Amino acid sequence: MVDCQIDGYPDLVPKDANMGCVIPTLYVGKTFGSFEQAFYEYSIYARKQGFSVRKQRCEKKKTKDHEVYRRDFVCHRSGNGSKKCEVIENNEESGDGFKKRRRKYWSCHCNCKAHMSVWLSKNGDVMFWEVRSFADDHNHKLLDPNEVCHLRAYRHISGHYRRRILTLEKSRVLVPQILRILETEQQVEVGCLPFNVKDIYNFLSSQKLFMRENDAANLVFKCKHLKSLDLEFQYEYQVDDDNCFEYITWCHSNSVRGYQLYGDVVFDTTYKLNAYDMPVGIWVGVNNHGCSVFLGCCLLRDERQMSFEWAFKVLV
Template sequence: MSEDASPMLVVYDDPSDQRSLSLDDTSSTEESPDETRLSLETTNDAIPYIGQRFSTHDAAYEFYSEFAKRCGFSIRRHRTEGKDGVGKGLTRRYFVCHRAGNTPVKTSTDSKPQRNRKSSRCGCQAYMRISKTTELGAPEWRVTGFANHHNHELLEPNQVRFLPAYRTISDSDKTRILMYAKTGISVHQMMRLMELEKCVEPGYLPFTEKDVRNLLQSFRKLDPEEESIDLLRMCKNIKEKDPNFRFEFTLDTNNCLENIAWSYASSIQSYDIFGDAVVFDTTHRLTAFDMPLGIWVGMNNYGMPCFFGCVLLREENLRSYSWALKAFLGFMNGKAPQTILTDQNMCLKEALAMEMPATKHALCIWMIVAKFPSWFSAVLGERYNEWKAEFYRLYNLESVEDFELGWRDMVAVAVDFKDQTGEQQTMQQNLQNICLKTGAPMESHAATILTPFAFSKLQEQLVLAAHYASFPFEDGFLVRHHTKADGGRKVYWAPREGIISCSCHQFEFSGILCRHALRVLSTGNCFQIPDRYLPSRWRRISMTSAKLLQSTPNDHGERVQLLQNMVSSLITESAKSKERLDIATEQVSILLSRIREQPVSLQGVREMSSIGRNL
């Protein structure tokens, strides 16, 4: 809004306190801020007026600042008269428009280049003057001068928030930004995450991307090599405490850190079970090290992401990626994944062909979708959001924001050196109870073996299988929807060998039998899904069980604790139905009888006594 349209273009002064105001006076001094107390305003009016009183000059400043924000400008402290601790102390203060005064001309020197910065100051005369008085006994501040006439346009409400005076980052927001910086996500992603957390529209945070970058720059160490040394030292310290922790690194010709990769013992265990399909994400960059970050992740039997390892690389070239893949295979005892998903990185593609020739390489859809804004937003303009929503609907995708929120936790695990497997498994055990929908024996059987996540996927196919018809066809079956008169999928089933396959290849893709194969099994009076089609990666196994099986005879106390955890899980799962409780009671009785038949060593008695005293 312009100055002509403003309803508050007033200038007035208290005749009893007339003093000259020179906005170009640069000899003013700033006093130390007093402790702010409650304002003593005598009216609820939002416009400053002569005689308005405040308990402190800081309270007056805050009032004038709020008034300026509503009008479309910001203010700054200007000239003062008096000084705390000298004579009468501070007696008068001037607050002026942020565009008051004129920028002094700097004399240029050849040795020091001058930045060509455009100043916002234009000699605006808007101000508020306050003076200290003791008329009522206690010192207070009274407005003795006020002018609201501006020689520049005032900003609209959606523009004024971009003024530096109103762009503030709270302490809590600073903490979150620094945490995000450790995960390596971009400043743009930080802003989007905080907008989602605070439920504000894009662009309406009280700070901008530039403010975030300035904050990160102020916290960044002056010597990047110190960060690398700290990282290498941290890996060595973890290795001393945990011999199963693995890391590899290389140094350049200057003996500086060039590449480093690491993985946890629990990550290696997870990979042994769930490492058939791996995502290698190289889209993040750690600000502190100024190095690209690559993380290897997968999906466990509960449908949750699991962390396998990560790497920091100096360069993104064929040599670096080849080294990273070799290091990863070394961590995983030479076991390559069946499928690996990456973004469209040609150097990485070549490295994969060299180091993992038997692994199928595919592009990760989420890494491609995340780049859509930079590819299409400028071309499509206002139609971009509509096009994106239609794309998600056609390909049954969730939002990129949800993907980024999930990925943020994985990156945090990578760079914070935290092993969160235990907390993750605890969360997984608290998933919802399973509800049968078809009542078919195959469904009941699968429910006792598969995890809730995998069973829900199979259950969807079981429900849909009822809508399909199967016909004997050559050496197999033709399965098609009951509303279709032609077409369909070819299913081959060999009951004696327990082999079934479908032309849709869903099981080969996801490890979950398709509706077509389930329809044929149901038609053939098969009441249980063949064991080979309930793969171990989707079964109700846990890392706790794996640790118990792999533990050594020397860690007796740990094995007892793990067994207690398994028994607790057994009770929780068995109590969900009468059938489960009957099975558990019968099997535990048999197991208990077998255990009592085993001899007890004297050493075992001593260890149990020790454990009992510690509990």
């Protein structure tokens, strides 16, 4: 079963109408309890017909509360699109002497007029949404059930698949292989899952961004935990006026003892974390055997004098 979520309605449309999904009948004059319900039923209808829908016009009353009184839902191929570049055969030489190639531009928009428009109506104290305009004439070929499932509106990664993808990604499995593994586990043919490789890449990218937002807090919590396990563990951090992370430094107990014994250190900021664009400062010393020893580490917002002064002041 294909599983999508739109406006709080899980499992938007089953893959086949024979799987217990009743295809709604739409006509001018039909009423709905809310415009979300109208969009939901129109999406079910659209999937069975071989297209997808999107929300377009939203008109509000010119009152203080700006209440919405009209919503338009259109075919995903409505509109003309925008022609970003022209198709040319040969490369064009720019003013700087380099040849510039214009790429072909393709748009799925073909000015399709299929739509459904619902208006907010009132019967006594009962508020409802009524279909005022409905058109089902498409100027393009509709997709069959094996093709319509690949439209963006019907692609969705459910909670079960998300957990499985994260588990495989932690095991260093490549994304194309993750998709093949999931297809094998579900015993479906290639391309029959409700998402594709691009959706997995987007999901993993969003997860990394979400985790990155909490990395600063997690690092401080980790230092506090190490401090509770080892009282000689040392750490210090600083935030700016906007409560944003600026600097942090930490030293393990053996590094603290090493600094007390050998004293002389070299501070190196050769490396930078590309993910956070923060220089990594490392304090390195030399023991009695001529071997390098790690004495401490810090993360700095930048390489200005103020940052280095804070790092050395904390170390001393």
